[in-house]
Amino acid sequence: MSDDTFTASVRIAAPPAEVFPYLTDAALVVRWMGDWADLQPEPGGTLALDINGVPIRGEYLVVEPPHRLVFTWGAAGNDVLGPGSTTVEILLRADGGDTVLELAHRDLPPDEVPKHGDGWDHFLTRLVVAASGGEPGPDPWTNP
């Protein structure tokens, strides 16, 4: 994994055609991420997702049900990590009756804590945007 890409994957006990709508249908998306969504899942369509009050905004680049979805991901009103500044690609692969979902979040600003300079605001912004997926749930820091 390169420095500017974060990857994650999960196996889901349902075929890709059943999983895909959970990535593009606003009512289904908010059941696992965010509190409000307005999605136009077609190339050039907009993605708007509010998570813990952070307005995530982006644009769909590739929409190929049920196997591939690419969209940009940024924060509204943010110069450093504005809409379109990072890219998320999700691939769904059938495996038996399951789906193996692989996600890559690219073009993220560096994740080290900068000591000086402009990197600091990049860093803070990245924290806010990336961590905005952390809706109330298990807090891994309760027992660090």
Added chain:
Amino acid sequence: MNTDAVLRALAEPQRRRILTLIRDGELPAGEIAGHFDITHQAVSQHLRVLKEAGVLRERREGTRRLYAIRPEAIESVRAFLEDLWPASLARLKATVESDRAAKTRRGA
């Protein structure tokens, strides 16, 4: 450290500006407020939120209050990032699979 509180504290642009101001060292509240157009009271409120979230520490020196970043708060959030997508995808998996189980029960 409550990561959720840290994130909420960081979500506000002016609070991030405060952190940018003091990233290289401790500053008194008055000097921080001097960088903002908003009222000193509003700046104090932001400082309070940051302090309560554990992002800042406050030290009194005579009548002055000095603020500095607590790096461990930032580090804890950075580590939290490592769990962001995995945690979201785990919820996606749980949602899809529980819907599927419910449909199967209804269909049975």
